[in-house]
Amino acid sequence: xxxxxxxxxxxxxxxxxxxxxxxxxxxxxxxxxxxxxxxxxxxxxxxxxxxxxxxxxxxxxxxxxxxxxxxxxxxxxxxxxxxxxxxxxxxxxxxxxxxxxxxxxxxxxxxxxxxxxxxxxxxxxxxxxxxxxxxxxxxxxxxxxxxxxxxxxxxxxxxxxxxxxxxxxxxxxxxxxxxxxxxxxxxxxxxxxxxxxxxxxxxxxxxxxxxxxxxxxxxxxxxxxxxxxxxxxxxxxxxxxxxxxxxxxxxxxxxxxxxxxxxxxxxxxxxxxxxxxxxxxxxxxxxxxxxxxxxxxxxxxxxxxxxxxxxxxxxxxxxxxxxxxxxxxxxxxxxxxxxxxxxxxxxxxxxxxxxxxxxxxxxxxxxxxxxxxxxxx
Amino acid sequence: xxxxxxxxxxxxxxxxxxxxxxxxxxxxxxxxxxxxxxxxxxxxxxxxxxxxxxxxxxxxxxxxxxxxxxxxxxxxxxxxxxxxxxxxxxxx
Numbered sequence: 001x002x003x004x005x006x007x008x009x010x011x012x013x014x015x016x017x018x019x020x021x022x023x024x025x026x027x028x029x030x031x032x033x034x035x036x037x038x039x040x041x042x043x044x045x046x047x048x049x050x051x052x053x054x055x056x057x058x059x060x061x062x063x064x065x066x067x068x069x070x071x072x073x074x075x076x077x078x079x080x081x082x083x084x085x086x087x088x089x090x091x092x093x094x095x096x097x098x099x100x101x102x103x104x105x106x107x108x109x110x111x112x113x114x115x116x117x118x119x120x121x122x123x124x125x126x127x128x129x130x131x132x133x134x135x136x137x138x139x140x141x142x143x144x145x146x147x148x149x150x151x152x153x154x155x156x157x158x159x160x161x162x163x164x165x166x167x168x169x170x171x172x173x174x175x176x177x178x179x180x181x182x183x184x185x186x187x188x189x190x191x192x193x194x195x196x197x198x199x200x201x202x203x204x205x206x207x208x209x210x211x212x213x214x215x216x217x218x219x220x221x222x223x224x225x226x227x228x229x230x231x232x233x234x235x236x237x238x239x240x241x242x243x244x245x246x247x248x249x250x251x252x253x254x255x256x257x258x259x260x261x262x263x264x265x266x267x268x269x270x271x272x273x274x275x276x277x278x279x280x281x282x283x284x285x286x287x288x289x290x291x292x293x294x295x296x297x298x299x300x301x302x303x304x305x306x307x308x309x310x311x312x313x314x315x316x317x318x319x320x321x322x323x324x325x326x327x328x329x330x331x332x333x334x335x336x337x338x339x340x341x342x343x344x345x346x347x348x349x350x351x352x353x354x355x356x357x358x359x360x361x362x363x364x365x366x367x368x369x370x371x372x373x374x375x376x377x
Numbered sequence: 378x379x380x381x382x383x384x385x386x387x388x389x390x391x392x393x394x395x396x397x398x399x400x401x402x403x404x405x406x407x408x409x410x411x412x413x414x415x416x417x418x419x420x421x422x423x424x425x426x427x428x429x430x431x432x433x434x435x436x437x438x439x440x441x442x443x444x445x446x447x448x449x450x451x452x453x454x455x456x457x458x459x460x461x462x463x464x465x466x467x468x469x
Contacts, residue, residue, distance in 0.1 A: 017397055019409060065397025068409060095391055095404035120389055120406040158389030158406050186389070187406060229459055 017065035018257035018290055021094075022269070023054060025085070026261050027074040030103045032138035033126065034365040035164050035206055036198040038074065039272045041377035043370045048261045051081040053282065055088050057259055060286035062092040066257070069094040074261070077104035083116045090117025097122060099162075102148035103141050110148075110155045121152050122160040122189075127168075128175030136168060138367050149183040161185035165216065166193045166206040167356070173216040177223045177233065185231055190220060192238035196270045196324050198368045201376070205363040207356035213241055240349050245314075245321025245337040252299035252319065257290060265289045267296050270324035274333050299323055306334060308342040378452050383464040384423040384431065390460055392420050403460060419451055423461060428452065 027042035039045075049057070058069070069089050076082060077100055089096045098113070102123045123145065126133040130142040152159050161180040163169065169176065173190065180188045192213070193199050193206050220235045227233060239246050249256045249268045258266035264278040265286070271278060279293040290296055298304070302315055309320040321337020329338040329348055336343040366372055386392060391404040392412075401417030403410045412420065418438070422431050432445050455461050 065395065067395060067402065067404065068407065070407070093393060095409075097407050119391065119404075122406070156388070160406050229457075232459075 015291075016254045018061060018255065019066060020068045020070065020256050021058070021061045021066040022070040022072055022256065022258040023057065023085070024072050024074065024258060024260050025049075025054065025076045025079045025082070028078045029073060029075040029101070029368075030078075030139065031075070031101050031141065032367040032369050033164070034136055034198060034202045034367055035166055035193045036368040037194060037196050037269060038368065039197055039270075039377075040201060040373060041272075042074070042368075043373035044377060045261045048079075049259075049263045049281070051084055053263065054081075054085050057281050057286060058085070058089055058092055058094065060281075061257065062094060064287055064290065067093070067095060069096045070099055071096060072099040075101055075104060077109070083109075083112050086113055086118045087116040095119050100124070101137075101141065102145040102152075105148045105151070107151055110151055110157075114155050114157070118157070120158045120160065122162050123149050123152060124162045124164070125149075125176070125179070126163065128172050128179045132169060132172065136166075136365065138369070146179075146183070149185075153184040158186045159184070160187040160189055162189045162191065164193055165190050165208075167208040167212065167362075168206075170208050170212040170216045173219045174223075177220070177227075181223075181227065181231055188231060188233045189236065190216070190234065191236040192241075194238070195240065196273070196328070198366070200328055202363075202365055203352070204355070204359075205365050207240070207352060209357045209359075210241060210353065211357075213238065239322070239325075239337075239339040240353055243339060243341055243346075243349075245318040245340045247318050248299075248320070248322045248337075250319075252323070253290070253296040254300075257286075265293070265295070267299070268323065271295065273324055274327060276333075304334065306336065309336050312342065378428060378449055378456065378463070380427065380429045380432075380449075381465060382428050383425055384428060384452070385425055385462045385464070386420070386423055387460050387462050392417075392423075405460075415447075416451065416455075419448060420455070420460070427465075 026048055027038055027045045076098060086096055096118050097120045098118055099122045125145055126137045133142040134140055163176055177188065195203050199206060217235055220233055224233050253267055258269060259281055260266060260272060263281045265281055266278060276295050276298055278295050279289045305320050309315055321340055323333050325337050326335040327333040330345050338345045339349050340346065389405055392401060395402050398411055401412040401421060403412060418435060422434060432448055435444050435448065456463060
């Protein structure tokens, strides 16, 4: 009786279920955050799935046992059919999570989404006030976000307050947590930047010093003691600094199934950047994609692993780390994740951290704009 | 936890039976906990009834078991994790 969790043994042998379905309904976005994890080439994804195609994805995934639905982007509120998608998700028994910047939201829409059965809203902030928020996201959106966070609570949604952390906001963590507290956040996710997509392009500008991360963690700990259960705070570290490989997708093809705006199915958020062909929900049933496609099987299990991972004790917990990072840093998607000290090219990560520590002159940000996307891809 | 406390699931928590997993699961923002059988029996009854009523129900289902202490220990733990909203506890 002491534990609610069923022992994992039985489940581990069973066929994997895509419990977490991420629907990236559009890559269009009113913000231009320089840390965005979307593909550099996002502007080329113009052929978005129609309402009925998304609904078919939901039905197929639910029949396979998917239970958590993330509706993300880009900015998902730019889809006018969001209420329809959410309504169908609720009928099917999904727990639906809207991941939004809050820009494009209003009281009416919050009410309609509530009525459609939306379970939870995660709203992103960039900083604790307007200036630093505008610098990283482009435009003037801070006050809108503040108002929308208040409205989210007024509509009695559980609210996750999400902030991507980097060199330009880590020193503001006290103010950020104060803002989250004042807005009544139920959960706060301080997620250090993961260097993929636009964030990798802006890595030199975004990487903090080790000291910044240490101080931010200390401040967070003080806040945890104050906030207790009223506001739960998660500080998601950076693997560059922790020197521990992330358990990529909790194991490739075990839990996560993402669908890009144009219908390409992704075994991880960054799969579009990998040298594998992504199957499309427009061409194949989701079940066949999940079970049989090359993309979902290429890194499934541990048989494909090279040394030093193959014989490493940590393999069961980290699965060899992030494939996108292996490609970006080692030039080989099959390599050991270079954040791991056992990687033969780990010095590249150490060097990047040292450079960030020693940096005196700030590097300008390249904003995630349509123009920049077109010129870089 | 006092036995006259009324039990409901916490805000944003949803409990449902998942055929694909042959289990009750507790869903919350961006997460899921797969429940074992006793936890499923208890949480699926947190619908506004009191701790006492819940124990009476379960004892009717499992007449041979002495359940009260285990159930209350589990409810305390679930409450600490934010899974429950409790009403009517006498703090006096």
